[in-house]
Amino acid sequence: MMIKRTLSFVAMAAFSVSALAWQPSGKVECIAPADPGGGWDFTCRSVGNVMQELGLVEGSVQTVNMAGAGGGVAFAHTVSKRADDDKLIVAASTATTTRLAQKQFPGMDAGMVKWVGALGADYGIIAVSKDSEYQNLNQLFEAVKANPKSVKFSGGSARGGWDHLKVLIAAKAAGVEKLPSIPYLSYNNGGEAMTQVVGGQVDAFTGDVSEATGFMDSGDLRVLAVLSEERLPGKFSHIPTAREQGIDALGPNWRGFYMPEGASEESKEYWVAAVDKLYASEEWKKVMKSNGLIPFHPPANEFESFVRQQVQDIETLSREIGLLK
């Protein structure tokens, strides 16, 4: 009896393995929707390398750069021209969901692709210069509450972009009412925005923790809060979260992938499992560590709903500040 059961278990196991055994043959493509050198390009290249190292793919992972419209060109390409491609993944991040939420990809929405998974995140921070009068996030937002125009923020994204939204998420959680009145100065990148804060022209900086590392180390920048659930590991562990200061604000800039909605079920299962395996591997942990990525990986079955929720939240917020009508 015992033997029989064991045998059937083995048979079942063998069966399920073969059912999952779809594997992409030949070359796999990873689209980075930006020029070489940015975050999406990094996602594709490093994931491709680790996947090859781990033997998750048979052939090679080729990174294709497809810049344009903040990811819109690649999104449109995936939806229209590659709708049933089993061997295609596209790098995405919170910037992608922000633009989807604000309808910046005309005629397209988050439901038109399959969201595969996230592989880590870069968390939002709010920081001031070392000479600033604000010692913690509460002091800062008390001042904003008293007069929404009193604290000027600068960040590396356009008005309504992710860096701006992080200020609004935190301000809303802190109970600030006149969100559209909060002054926000947009710069081309985090570096320029920080220059203005360090130079004393602007009061506070909003950005991601990885951008600010240089200025934190040099002591020019005082980080008031990180917008994560718990304190970050390693050298960031001294930064208090917004939550522990009583302001329930989260701002993960996750990095992950989507793939064509029309791809076969087997391939979708395969890619979700591949991202899970990759995330659990030692090799990927090394990559995360050396590039300042922080653990972030919603379970496979929840990622899709996480993305939808994020799109929903950003849409609501964008309406509130009048960016969407």
Next chain:
Amino acid sequence: METLGFLMEGFAVALTPYNLMFALFGAFVGTLIGCLPGLGPANGVAILIPLAFTLGLPPETAMILLTAVYAGAMYGGRISSILLNIPGDEPAMMTCLDGYPMAQKGRAADALAISAVASFAGGLIGTIGLIMLAPILAKFALTFGPAEYFALFLLAFATLGGITGKNPMKTVIAATIGIMISTVGIDISTGTQRYTFGVLELYEGIDFILAIVGLFAISELLFFVESRVGGGREKINVGKLTLSFKELVSTIPTQLRGGVLGFIAGVLPGAGASLGSFISYTLEKQVLGKKGKFGEGDIRGVVAPEAGNNGASSGALVPMLTLGVPGSGTTAVLLAMLISLNITPGPLMFTQNADIVWGVIAALLIGNVMLLLLNIPLVGFFVKLLSVPPMYLLPIVTMVAFVGIYSISHSTFDLYFMVAFGVAGYFLRKLEIPLVPIILGLLLGPEMEKNLGHALILSDGSWSILWGSSLAVGLWVVAGLGLVLPYVVGPLLRRRMNAAMKESPVSD
């Protein structure tokens, strides 16, 4: 002393065999481009940008390559000025005045040698000035807020006339075209789309690099196709070197004066190398007065402008590196390259990207030595290249441009765009509308707009913030002078320049 430490680190970057190789290559190609009439430093750098992308060079190597090309073009410009009486580029115009007469007297080899030495002296003085001034200015630049930046950009626009000021109206038209192109895409201050007509590819605006390569490199090809210059030039005999050591020593004061003056002219935003060589030449003439035979082949008439324009080329890097505001057309192209490499130009580059900044500065020093070595023994080789028919050169340039632009974005849309810019550049040049102000408008326009918007946010909508600090007021005054002076002094200078250059044809 801190600076010296950084400089040593810079040398560590620049002296790796890989970077050294690209510096040498850049210096060589730069000299070549400089000595070909019509191709100036801005074109040279624009042509080499796609190559940097094609080869996938790391940022510091790419910048070292391009600065070497820049320095090389400044050296090369003199060769055709002296031998053909056609300036290889605009800054080398003044070198024609005494260089060509020297060549006619059979002293071409001497003129080439002494001008190489003068270029070296100018470049060295300029680079030392850059090393001393840049870190100080970078610290000072931290105090620049949006209002000060706005005034600074205004100053750069106001002095635009100084760069290509033959017809100020055309300069204004060119700058306006540049600003108009720059408004396409998302407006980061409001998050709204402008002039994108629902075309996804336009959402992020028009890439500077596309515009630069199209305007400069592709239009050059179209000009060639039109003129069908297939034959090349006749071989030129350089003659023997008769330059004595005594003569060389006697030009040292001229070299120093020229280099320092050129550097100062280069630092002023908008002025650039042409002004550097012009001022150096004029001053030298004033100082020596009747003792010299200027215009008839005086050796110091070759030394002064060459020291001046090479000093200015290093000087022009100062505002570009410290403030992110280019002082000349070529530095505008270099700035665009920095932005494409994801490096934020400005005061913080000295702390955040110290390896790149100091690597480039060290490469400039090494490059100058290389250029001197290249230009004295190899001058015969460059002279021979002057007689290579352009039918072999330009197709290579075009091929590199296409491959390079495609390798940046893998988008055929970008290639069409580049060609469109090339065709536009061709017609603009036919209309004698200068191209450099277009690039400056394209680069500076959005920055000026952004800083105006930011200043108004900071002041809650009160315009008085724009002249709220003494620094801003100072910049406004200089901008005002920059706008007015060319009308007062300009015609005077131009008359003199024309009088001095009676017979020499000038090509841009």
